Amino acid sequence: MEIKARGLTFDVFEGGPSEGDPVLLLHGFPQDHREFDLLAPKLHEAGLRTYAMDQRGVSPGARPADVGAYRITEAVADAVGVLDALGLESAHVIGHDWGANVGWMLAAWHPERVRTLTAVSVPHPKALQLALRTRPAQRARLAYFKVFQSAAAERLLLANDAAALRWMLKPIGERAELYVEANREPGRLTGGLNWYRALTFDQLKDVRLISVPTTYVWSDKDGVVSLTAALRTRDWVDADYQMVAMRGISHWVPEQAATALSEAAITRIQGV
Template sequence: MIEVKARGLTFDVHEGGPEDGEPVLLLHGFPQDSREFDLILPRLHEAGLRTYAMDQRGCSPGARPADVSAYTLTAVAADAIAVLDALGVDSAHLVGHDWGAQVGWQLAARHPDRVRTLTAISVPHPRALMLALRVRPSQKARLAYFEVFRRPFAERMLLAQHALALRLMLRPIGMRAEQYVAAMREPGRLTGGLNWYRAYDSSQVASLGVVTVPTTYVWSDKDGVVGLTAALRTRDWVRADYQLVAMRGVSHWVPEQAPRELADAVLARIGV
């Protein structure tokens, strides 16, 4: 693990693989951290790729600002760009899950010169999701938790009864959930993660345009967050080589529940 100073903050970045390999930036979601990619990293390294798994804002101990306004998508996307700059990486392949996928869509649409390819996991193009929210009541129901996470009591709720709610969320990944539950007891860690939800505003994605870099979207049919409509309509927002990889019997937690299949999708997108 290395510490990367960027934008007045310090980010923990876990690097691995051949030093001369093509760079891959991996962006985690909530309530996880960069360890969610541990099961796919060996395959990427064997393929000759240089990986940088970044603990994002709110997760890295040196990057937990107190103000909710510091956690907008604009801010966290700028973090990723700044970390690439600090690493001396002009452009990278992006792999993002959950909120990390949201950041990936932002970067691919707004900074295509910094993105070689995008593999977005679980979260579709935001405009496709907005469409699904309008036309599918079931999609709105799937995202009901979002408003709960924005409330002041969310920390207490998630940690109550020995973090029962967190454990139930992460039940599909078994004992791997315990490392994230333990981490959420660090000062400011859980609040930092929840502040992504609190800072979210639909205006941040309403103007997001099409993606012009080669893209794979990985969706799983047991995902309780994203339904089929948003998954299928993501194709409308990519003007480049595109593939939808649909996984059967897999939940939202793809990197840890289906690491072999995900690694296959990432390597196919990168082309190694």
């Protein structure tokens, strides 16, 4: 369905029993709502109602031209706006990659809207900042940000039949083609990359302790997030908390380990 919020139109894909507790699903880059295709049915079986939104830059009706419009604070406001438009006072939130960042900030700034948080792959922003300051290896893991922020990023990712994009998504096998083809759509890849271009650490300075029940899911084959950042996330949750470590899984948890992720998320949601 199309949801109008904040002057934009977001594509939102709902599923599961109509009376089920609501779950807001927030995707990352370079994916879209389909990264939850394998997870959502398991949540539906547990009696949950899911709302997977294509965030700004991905929804065709939500692609502002200005890079500044892709500040993470805008994405958090989008999530609030979509919840408002759906008539939901609050929801359980599951976010992966950039969606996890939105989830952390949504829980920090609007805890009354978040029943539980399951953050996948990306740790609490303050824990990641600490690792960046103290661990050269973490800085090396995020070196690709400079490439994604460059004016040449679109050309580099789509060159040679999107070889770089395919390499990034190799762990999810044939499903990578979904996102390779989607990112050929005019404006789609630029919209996703603008999240990187608009990122400044001043947007994170007011991210505070999380006061809602939280599970953080980290995987040991994730090339983006170090163990230090994962472990220090605990310092930033002042509520019931669990860290789930997945072995042999890459950054693309929702598609590579949907069953294990569903178990972690359902345990978190049903534990309230």
